[in-house]
Amino acid sequence: MEPVCLVIGAGAGIGGNVGKRFAKGGYHAVLCRRSDKEGLDRLVSDIEAEGGRATGFMLNAVEEDAIEDRVAEIEASIGPIEVVVFNLGAQIGDRALANTSYKQFEMGWRLACFALFRVAQSVFPRMEERGKGTLLVTSATAAVRGNKGQHSHAAAMGGRRMLCQTLNAEFAPKGIHVAHILIDGAVDAPDTLGKMLGEENFQKLREARGLEHDGLLVPSELAETYFHIAHQHRSVWTHELDVRAFSDLAWWNH
Numbered sequence: 001m002e003p004v005c006l007v008i009g010a011g012a013g014i015g016g017n018v019g020k021r022f023a024k025g026g027y028h029a030v031l032c033r034r035s036d037k038e039g040l041d042r043l044v045s046d047i048e049a050e051g052g053r054a055t056g057f058m059l060n061a062v063e064e065d066a067i068e069d070r071v072a073e074i075e076a077s078i079g080p081i082e083v084v085v086f087n088l089g090a091q092i093g094d095r096a097l098a099n100t101s102y103k104q105f106e107m108g109w110r111l112a113c114f115a116l117f118r119v120a121q122s123v124f125p126r127m128e129e130r131g132k133g134t135l136l137v138t139s140a141t142a143a144v145r146g147n148k149g150q151h152s153h154a155a156a157m158g159g160r161r162m163l164c165q166t167l168n169a170e171f172a173p174k175g176i177h178v179a180h181i182l183i184d185g186a187v188d189a190p191d192t193l194g195k196m197l198g199e200e201n202f203q204k205l206r207e208a209r210g211l212e213h214d215g216l217l218v219p220s221e222l223a224e225t226y227f228h229i230a231h232q233h234r235s236v237w238t239h240e241l242d243v244r245a246f247s248d249l250a251w252w253n254h
Contacts, residue, residue, distance in 0.1 A: 001078070001079035001080060002027070002028040002053065002078060002079040003026070003027050003028065003079055003080060003082045004027060004028050004029075004030050004074060004078055004079045004080060004081045004082060004083075005018075005019065005022035005023070005027040005028070005029050005030070005081075005082065005083040005084075005085065006030045006032070006071075006074060006081050006083070006084045006085070006123075007019045007022075007029065007030065007031050007032065007085040007087060008032045008059065008061065008067075008084070008085065008086050008087060008088060008115075008119065009032070009033060009085075009086070009087030009088040009089065009138070010031035010032055010033045010040065010043060010056075010087070011033060011036075011039070011087075011189065011191045011192060012039060012043070012189060012190050012191045013187055013188075013189025013190070013191060013192050013193075013219045014087055014138055014183075014187060014189065014219050014222055014223070015031070015033070015085065015087040015138075016031070016043045016219070017219040017220045017222065017223040018085050018087070018136075018219075018222075018223045018226045018227075019031045019043065019047065019054065019085070020043075020046065020047055020050070020052070020220075020223065021220075021223035021224065021226065021227045022083065022085075022226075022227060022230075023047045023050075023052030023053060023054055024050065024052055025227055027053075027082070027083065028053040028054065028055065028078055028079055029047055029052065029053065029054040029055075030054070030055050030056075030057065030074055030078060030081075031043055031044065031054060031055070031056045031057070032056075032057045032058070032059035032070065033056075033058065033059065034058070034059060034060050034061070035058075036191070037056075037058055039191070040056040040058070041056060043056065044056045055078060057070060061088055061110075061111065061115040061118075062107070062110045062111065062114075062115065067115065067118045067119055067122055068118065068122045071119070071122040071123055072122075075126060080126070080130060081123055081126065081127070081133070082127075082132070082133060082134065083133070083134045083135075083136065083230050084119060084123055084133075084134070084135045084136070085136045085138070085226065086115075086116050086119055086135065086136070086137045086138065087138040088111050088112065088115055088116075088138075089111070089192060090107075090108040090109075090111040090112035090152070090153055090156045090157065091140070091153050091196075092104055092107070092108060092152055092153065093149075093196070094148070094149030094150065095149055095151070095152070096149060097151055100151050100152055104152055105151065105152045105155070107152070108152035108153055108155065108156035109152075109155065109156050109159065111156065112153075112156035112157055112159065112160045113156055113159040113160055113163055116137065116160060116163055116164075117163060119135075120135065120163075120167055123135070124167075124171060124176060127171075127175075127176050128171065128174050128175075128176065131174070131175045132175045132176070133175070133176045133177070134176070134177045134178075134179070134229075134230045135164075135167070135176065135177070135178045135179070136179050136181060136226050136229060136230060137160065137164050137178070137179065137180050137181060138181055138183060139157055139160055139161060139164075139180050139181060139182045139183065140153070140157050140182065140183055140184075141182065141183070141184045141185075141251045142154040142156075142157040142158070143157040143158055143160060143161040143180070143182055144158075144161070144182065144251060145251050145252075145254075146158070160180075161180055161182075161240075164178050164179075164180040164239075164240070165180075165239075168239050172237070172239075175234070177229075177230070177232070177234070177237050178239065179229050179237075179238055179239055179240065179241070180239065180240045180241075181225070181226070181229070181240075181241060181242075181243065182240070182241065182242035182243070182251075183217065183222075183242075183243060183244075184242045184243065184244040184248070184250065184251050185216070185217050185243070185244035185245050185248045186205070186209075186216050186217065186245075187216065187217045187219060187222070188206060188210045188216040188217065188218055188219065189219055190202065193205075193216075209245075209247075213247075214245060214246065214247070215245050215247045215248070216245060217243065217244070217245055222243065225241075225243060229241075
């Protein structure tokens with residue numbers, strides 16, 4: 001049985017690159033995403049071509065028992081889940097209060113908070129029994145600052161942050177490391193920022209701020225941060241950090 005890094009939300013940006021980094025570090029990367037099976041298969045093939053081990057699954061995290069069943073199957077057939085990377089987004093774009101439906105608001109919570117709660121409830125008893133484990137949670141500026149038009153996203157990400165704190169308070173003494181990683185800036189990711197902006201505008205942004213300018217967060221470099229946090233000595237665990245490009249103002253200066 002192989003040590004597993006389970007990535008929930010394994011797109012071409014942060015999730016996929018984190019999966020690649022953990023596979024390079026000796027883990028079996030189990031990559032889960034809701035859509036684009038072709039892209040998922042490509043990620044798995046890329047990891048295997050570099051000598052790593054990976055398995056891909058389609059996963060709709062809001063479906064009843066989908067997370068719980070997947071965790072049980074991975075533990076039974078692949079190996080113990082030593083690291084979970086929870087990388088699901090919950091951004092629906094800027095919407096005025098009147099234009100935010102109950103369904104849209106609730107969906108943000110289901111993706112950002114409830115799915116994370118379900119992951120912890122499924123994985124943590126196993127980690128606790130083994131006396132070790134790591135949960136790395138990708139978050140956003142909205143977790144600490146609520147902006148106009150971000151009712152669903154801010155409420156969902158704020159809840160995600162508080163859930164990380166409660167999980168840490170209960171499980172850190174039991175050997176489980178929970179880290180809330182606040183992404184305070186734009187990520188050079190084609191299937192998140194790229195989809196929001198559209199291909200043409202995304203390329204213009206990359207040319208103006210990304211590439212050699214280093215003004216967009218580079219997913220492969222961010223993956224190094226995730227890997228480092230997962231392997232910290234327990235006397236110096238990081239429980240929360242924010243990351244941004246060197247040229248960006250921090251969230252508290254806006």
